[in-house]
Amino acid sequence: MKYYLGKTEPEQDYSIDDLQKEGRTLWDNIHNALALRFISEMRPGDKMFIYHSQKQRQIVGLAEIDSDPFPNPDDPTSTWTVYVKFLEKFDRPVTLAEIKANPDCANWYLVRHSRLSTMPVPGNIAQWILDIAHGK
DNA sequence: GCCAACGTTGGC
DNA sequence: GCCAACGTTGGC
Numbered sequence: 379m380k381y382y383l384g385k386t387e388p389e390q391d392y393s394i395d396d397l398q399k400e401g402r403t404l405w406d407n408i409h410n411a412l413a414l415r416f417i418s419e420m421r422p423g424d425k426m427f428i429y430h431s432q433k434q435r436q437i438v439g440l441a442e443i444d445s446d447p448f449p450n451p452d453d454p455t456s457t458w459t460v461y462v463k464f465l466e467k468f469d470r471p472v473t474l475a476e477i478k479a480n481p482d483c484a485n486w487y488l489v490r491h492s493r494l495s496t497m498p499v500p501g502n503i504a505q506w507i508l509d510i511a512h513g514k
Numbered sequence: 515g516c517c518a519a520c521g522t523t524g525g526c
Numbered sequence: 527g528c529c530a531a532c533g534t535t536g537g538c
Contacts, residue, residue, distance in 0.1 A: 385536085410521075410535095431536060474537080493520065493535045516538085523532080 381504035382420060383427040383437070383488065384462075385495045394428050394439040394467050402463040405496075406450050413496035417458040418447045426462055427499060427507065429488075435474040437507060439467040468511040480506065 384405060386392045397403055405426075408414055420426075424443040430436060445461040477483045480503075484490075487497040499507070 387536090435537075491519090492537060495535080518537090519535090521532105521534085523530100525530090526528090 380419075380421075380424045381427065381499035381501065382416065382424060382443075383429055383497050383499050384441075385429045385431045387432050388430045388434065389432070393430065394464075397428065397439075397441060397462070397464045398467055400464075402444060402461055404450075404459055405462050406453060406456060406459040408458070408496055409456055410495060413494060414456070414458045416496050416498060417460055420447055420460050422446060425465070425504075427504075434471075436471040437468070437473075437477075437511070438471045440465045440508075440511075470511050470513055472507050472510050476510070477507075482506065 386394075388394070391407075392403070405417070408417060420443045422443055422445060426441045426443060427437050428439045428441055430438050441462040442465050443460055444463040447458045447460045449457050450459040474488070477486075478489055483503055486500065486503060487494050491497075
């Protein structure tokens, strides 16, 4: 089981609250080639951290990959999509500032390549995020 | 609101 | 196939 992180802009696009309300959504509108490759590697049961970009800049919750990746029939320019389902909204979000302060994250895409919208999360970082989010 | 980073497009 | 121009993203 692998961890990923998906960015969303909560005010003008989609938020963790929308996902909680709907329960399940199509993760689409991704155009970047590298991000699309990561989506194509996702498998059901993998987890996806939900990150709110722009104003909030923090990881706000966790979702689960709920389908195999497939080409989006509604958008021929954006080849890969998956369904994700809501798992939890963190009581204690993990901020970008905290992530940048952790030396283990220095080479992670979120820090090094800030414009990438969908990326893998190394296991040790995923566990560290979950520990903070769960107040450990 | 500004701008750095970076991806994409199109002229040559 | 190079590269300048341009558009987009997202941190600050």
